[in-house]
Amino acid sequence: MERARASSTRSSRFLRLLQLALLACVGLLAGCGPHYTPPLMVGTNTWIGYEPLYLARSLGYHDRLPLRLVELGSTTQAMDALRVGKLDLAGVTLDEALTLVQEGLPLRIIWVMNVSAGADAIIARPGIRRLADLRGQRIGVEQTAVGAYMLQAALEQAGMQASDVSVVPLPLDEHLSAWHGRRVDAVVTFDPVRQTLLNEGGVTVFDSRALPGEIVDVLVARDEALQCCARRIAQLLDGQRRALAYLAEHRDDALARMAQRPGVASADMAAALNGMVLPNATGNRALLDGASPGLVRTAQQLAQTMHQHGLLARIPDTTGLVDARFVREMQP
Template structure:
């Protein structure tokens, strides 16, 4: 056998051994794939990154994946390229409506002003939006908040010009004059306010309805419960750090968000960041509060053509991570 043939034989043997080793590792009792969690830039997800910066995930097989929008996170969940993601409740309902196999395991934040319709200074009221160009991300939460704002003004989508716009283009489109108003959220909301924008409508006018949740694919729930528990525990430790050492936490969070620490503090004023006890009140019991909120929201979304089926909102919630022993 010549040298070329020997190299080919050795290469095949090596490839076979590597494949065997991979298969054996995959069957081993300690094997666990990296648990991937997708998020877009949003102040309510930032405690996850604060937890990473504080080293709480150093020994955990998980990876935070930063995406440009929740739309990208939803697409990745549909395709199985993510194990979990931070989404708004209505986005989770949208995926459930599409039969994407997900469960809600944790509430990350409740928006109380951080989601808003921001307009140019020459648009003083919601009624003055008639005939104007409004940027909105093509997700359920954008449509939901915009629909509520327009209805309050006695307007409909036909009375304005809708401009589909991903969140990473909100500030540039607003400043360039490509749009007159935009449905947005922090950190973009705070940047727009700094640029002279004004809030005409925000999530305070929809109390308890704009909620961000951690959703996990059901197949990941079968293999990665320890990683999920560690992810949640790290986020809760980060919230504790934010409460006890606020200035340090704000300084760590600001660079990622592209805001000053003072602006991060102002953004946080528009959020409730639930601790473990609050999550238990929202997710525990035979009829969890979040299931009722989701049922109400699903009914409204169905009426507005945003959902096509009735959703079992109680069955959408998995409360296994509420127990203290699961977070050790």
């Protein structure tokens, strides 16, 4: 009887040990299995100036990098997605970045994507040849800071006020349909829509050449992304550096690749790029790094102008606006 009880006790102890061993094995297997890393969510609208990001993807520079490029219909959508945390990074204009910072969104500028030099414009119908001819006309404009800034600058140059024209709120993805449907007489827009309208007979009555250095597109990152994913962000920006180098060295092939996604001709892509400056790693270092970064000075001046015109409720603190660590450590 004692031997039977002892045997039973040993059996129970063995079963418990076996269960513990099995649980440990399951834990080890789970730990050794594939680890899911959420992709870095990077959003842009259809602006041609963001195309090098997609060129990098086309060239395989994002391979094996947990990353998803998200194309949105408008900058408004990109800003909203940033606000609620659906995007980690996004391409926005400098004035839009200032708007988000004023709202209290914790973000930093990590790369200057482009500086517009004619690619943002007000395109009018044939017969409207100068800004003064816009008086009483319907002008479509996206309800963003850059749209309002462009329109206000144009009206001031012509000695007009917003009340002298009929402002039609128009999301970017409706610019072409509104033009074709004759719902507007002019539109504040940018490439590739700008080039399409010019090809259809539209007339440029104002463009970003009148605002040198003021219409700047930047890549911003939320603070959470900078804290958790700095290595992946560095890899993304290295892909941008390599894509710009490829564009400089193999322009024809790069233009052909870049033209595919927006569905435009290579010649139109080339014309669009001629209306902007695409700073490379060296250019970005000059703009973002140093004791007094050039972009921060531009942002301060722009914030004052926006505040004076009622586009900002207050002038935001631009002290920590830029995070230059990525361009500082990047090879030329």
